[in-house]
Amino acid sequence: MEAQRISAPETPAAVAHDNNSVDEKTIWKVITASSVGTVIEWYDFYIFGSLAAIIGPVLFGAKGKPEDTLLGALAVFGAGFVVRPFGALVFGRIGDMIGRKYTFLLTLLMMGGATVATGLVPSYDKIGLLAPSIVLVLRLLQGLALGGEYGGAATYVAEYAPDKRRGYFTSYIQITATAGLILSILVIVLTKKAMPEADFKDWGWRIPFLLSGVLIVASYYIRQQLHESPLFAKAKAEGKTSRNPIAETFGNPVNRRLVLIALFGATMGQGVVFYTSQFYAYSFMQNTLKLDLVDASIVLVASMVVATPLFVYFGSLSDRIGRKRIIMAGMLCAALFTIPLFYGLKAYAGPLTETVPATVDAAGQAVAAVQKALAPNLPMMTLLTFFLVLFVTMVYGPIAAYLVELFPTKVRYTSLSVPYHIGNGIFGGFVPLVATWIAVWAKAQPAGTFTHEHAALTGLIYPVVVAGLCWIIGSALMKDTRDVRIMD
Template identity: 90%
Template sequence: MEQGLPNATDAPVAHDNNTTTTRQIWQVITASSVGTVIEWYDFYIFGSLAAIIGPVLFGSKGKPEETLLGALAVFGVGFVVRPFGAVVFGRIGDMIGRKYTFLVTLLMMGGATVATGLVPSYDKIGWVAPAIVLVLRLFQGLALGGEYGGAATYVAEYAPDNRRGYFTSYIQITATAGLILSILVIVLTKKAMPDADFKTWGWRIPFLLSGVLIIASYYIRKQLHESPLFAKAKAEGKTSTSPLRDSFLNPVNRRLVLIALFGATMGQGVVFYTSQFYAYSFMQNALKLDLIDASIVLVVSMVLATPLFIYFGALSDRIGRKRIIMAGMLCAALFTVPLFYGLKAFAGPITDVTPATVDAAGQAVATVQKALAPNLPMMTLLTFFLVLFVTMVYGPIAAYLVELFPTKVRYTSLSVPYHIGNGIFGGFVPLVATWIAVWAQAQPAGSFAQEHAALTGLVYPVIIAAVCWVIGSALMKDTRNVRIMD
């Protein structure tokens, strides 16, 4: 007999045609979330270390901006294949089951991450180094493409209809938690050794640590049963024999997939990666903040904002998913640029100027200039508002996507628009925004683009968020308290 959740003795929570206890729901959330955090951790390490990994993959003698763009391009490859992972593993999840599918994705992600930490540098093996890492990033992207949809679907199919936004919001925390974990591990590793050692070999430690985390997470997940709704559908012969056909050739379902993509996940993806990942890269590369200072700003702001994922998820159970997601999208479109301008202003270097004076002999005393340290508290506050927008668009979106599609094609149908929106539109925010900024910096001195070069890259995510807000406001139907049992 398959080992599963232990018998619970607490009061049952009402659910469609099955009885799920509160204890079981929390066990499901814990097991799903732990694994998903680790997968996000694995996926984000590379991007968090892009400035350091760039010279390793493309040669220590390359220009910093070129090696950075090269590393971000390799990082972006993982996002490109996420929709393909959603198709492959979504199909398996809808035909075979949720549990075993995200066990496979967990092992695939962990193996690729550990292998990345063992790849020799460009200076030793030439272009073979970035080629190997490129292939490993493809595996990571495929794995992550199957992970999120499985975890979100699995939790949602256990949760009661009237609290689905609340329970699935815990899965929404995992992406931010994975980024926080990756940054903390990187910072602690960097603090434990000289800077030269960290750049030479110490950066590999966070990758290798993933092996231990994956084994622990695999053991936890192996204890789970299959989702009750999927198990019931499978027992009754109601699962899809062709999830891809039923998801994308069925005109009704295809329309829902397109609305989910262009009305929700496209904008959610750019808001997420701009407010967290690009902000982190921007502080280090454009504002020249020390890695430790940039990490403090981002991690503190994310920790303070994390409870808001739960708040907005629970709020969506009462007032609906659409209005919260659209409000977050509009705020991001309107206030992202001003908030980044604020980060630039408070990052410095700010110069404190003492006016010239005249001494007793009538001689002028030279002006004294002193560079002031960045105002980290103000930068943290501004970054908190950026992450606030993330919690609004991301907190309720898992429940919205789950409620949009039927059980037999749910894994596939929600995974594809989610990973196109996040993988293609959102995942390329760091690369596209950095490329635009580099282009603007090369424009003639005194031109508008050159004077605002550091912030010109924001035009990409702001336009995407605004377009998504228009489409979503017009076409999205609100969902809450719906019965998801077919």
Template identity: 85%
Template sequence: MPSQLPHRAPATETRAAGAASAPAAHDNNDVPVGKIWQVISASSVGTVIEWYDFYIFGSLAAIIGPVLFGSEGKPEDTLLGALAVFGAGFVVRPFGAVFFGRIGDMIGRKYTFLLTLLIMGGATVVTGLIPSYDSIGVAAPLIVLVLRLLQGLALGGEYGGAATYVAEYSPDKKRGYFTSYIQITATAGLILSILVIVLTKKSMSDAAFKDWGWRVPFLLSSALIVASYYIRRRLHESPLFAKAKAEGRTSQHPLRESFLNPVNRRLVLIALFGATMGQGVVFYTSQFYAYSFMQNTLKLDLIDASIVLVVAMVLATPLFVYFGALSDRIGRKRIIMTGMLCAALFTVPLFYGLQAYAGPLTEVTPATVDAAGNTVAGVQKALTPNLPMMTALTFCLVLFVTMVYGPIAAYLVELFPTKVRYTSLSVPYHIGNGVFGGFVPLVATWIAVWAKAQPEGSFFQQHAALSGLLYPVIIALACWIIGTALMKDVRGVKLIQE
């Protein structure tokens, strides 16, 4: 399999030769390792915090739902409503990628993701201050919707900036290894959000947490944002972009060059349908939907579900770096496609295992009849969950994430030239990861609710709990087929300047 795209080999060689007279400081292969680690640390800290901000809303969806949509609503409806608002942030991520990607390719990487950090953090803090639906009515979900849209726009510009920034500092032959540390940040942000939620919940009664304690994780974001902004301000622009800007070779029309140029447009489409679309559904199914599934379907206590997911993610986290480094040696495509296929084949069996090891359900409060004569179901709880086995199964799910996600930043960066790299990689990443992946919780939950309402004894009704997995499995399988057929293995190349 070729190590780079055939049509780019001559250009790469020409630019590499033409750059021989440039100062060594502009060659990313000569950047000191200590400097690279400084860049990775500063980029990662901010990105972890931005993912933390984005995830705490989804992690608290079951609690926030009644706050946003009224305490009298059905649990299923308020959960779907909260997940819909959560998903709205994903819809605008591609627009954030276009907007901030253009700024990043014209002005610079550093200042663009300083701006995204402040927008994300500000929206998160304000979310923690919004009054409930019972206090201000429909204004509550509308305000939070606007804040979620701002968060989605900001996150749309964040990942591309961080991945591009680190990659443009990294040596050509170790780009997969160094960029894999950025890939850890999404999982780290989810872990941090869960830990903060659990510690907050443990520090107060259940009633207090549902009343006002859920706001604390949002408000804590303010301190994290200030610290991250201070760290990022001290960074310099990436050497490749600084050199291109000094020589007047930055793009004045990055959108046009990214999407109207037929060669670049084809690469964008392959990146979307052959890589990021599947990567998105694998990521959100294996981590986020699994967490929601354990709480809302299997009725695990929040603490038990958090222990299972956090332990599994912590154990799997080093594998992001392992597969990123491995991709420097054997190629990105082989690892990404293997993870995609494993997810398509084994996600449903692993979720069946989670269901089996959660144990039977028991009602901790009996069913009641309300004033209108309607039966209100009692609160259920998993009776005898086998947490070690559930953790092992969840680890397998996260393993697939590390395979598809660990090498993908390096793969995307190496597809596109420097002057449109920020825009070109951000758009397919955020459509695939944000739209296809971000809607996994909502679509899967909706399918499960629909299946549960089907006639008694029908196929979908019997398998209602797991029917929602049809969506991510089909998407992952389709992405594997397209990626296997069309993706080229690009690794270790000299990053193109123009």
């Protein structure tokens, strides 16, 4: 491993000098430009999943069973996650050979084009199987683009940041995924509120996809103003860039071992914690608890907004007490408390209606039984969801710094992108589909196998087991990296 350990007497000034004496004004410019683009890419990627229940009938026919069309939409959504590791290989190679800036300009345009095109695809009722087929291809393109985006943004910011504050500065990149989800939900809710329900389901859902075109143009202009990262520019000037980053990533036994530890000891668990606590929770509230889209959005967005500063807090804390300790603590909390918190969400959602029994009024006239609407306890549901997101901030806040510090500059983009996107794309991205499928399967079992209450929550077995395994592996094999200097 080419990275060097920082000796105890090292001063912040010395570290900053080793990192080309980059001033904070420049670093904040880099963070802003990188973050804006990454937020928009996450926004593009999440719109589809946020609208899965509405898009399902559009892609698979309005006459299909709601459960089947939802699973179909989630499967298409999940396809984008499958190819993220391939995007990491393709764009990681470009980023390690040509440059960080060029690569994430390319991924930005690719993601935005696929998103706008998704908003223009005709429905199943008009073009049949071509509808889901076209959207599947567009989702694959989005997945490839996202596979190159995160590694580029994280690497770019980290290579500007001083060694002693890398956790703090890179934590702002970690906010972007949550910010992208918040933005997608807000745009969807505002669009939904601006028109009748029937119009939104018919054509209004396309507006958030088409809006991406405007956002992408603005983000491209901002990123175009950036220069190449100083560490990569230095390596390229000295002829130290890799000729074959993929071969060096997986052919070198030391580097290959680090990739496997990063995957099974960190990103695998981080992926399931992230998508369970934010994405599956949102789907669960709408499709299982039957909350209105607006109520579910209020709960999730409020909890994420309150928790978002904790990404920076835990990233900064990792500069002082280490990355591993915080990541493992968040993983363990998620493994232990996710299921109880979901039971709490179910309890506070309560039945949305109750039957008022038939009575006789004062005049002796019969009063028929009626259904009375009940309101869920949104403040308590928000508090419970906050704790779910809290676990995300613990495992996700320090992880960019940890991954950057594992690998040398010449293969850093490729080496960190592969475990990140396998962990998040494969293990994490399939949480909504796998958990929903398990819950549907449990409900279909013979009477007495599962109670209705437990069947709805059986899907959580998958993310909880994965998080628990990751905690065991990570605790045993991960080494803390906060004292690593990434200058080659």
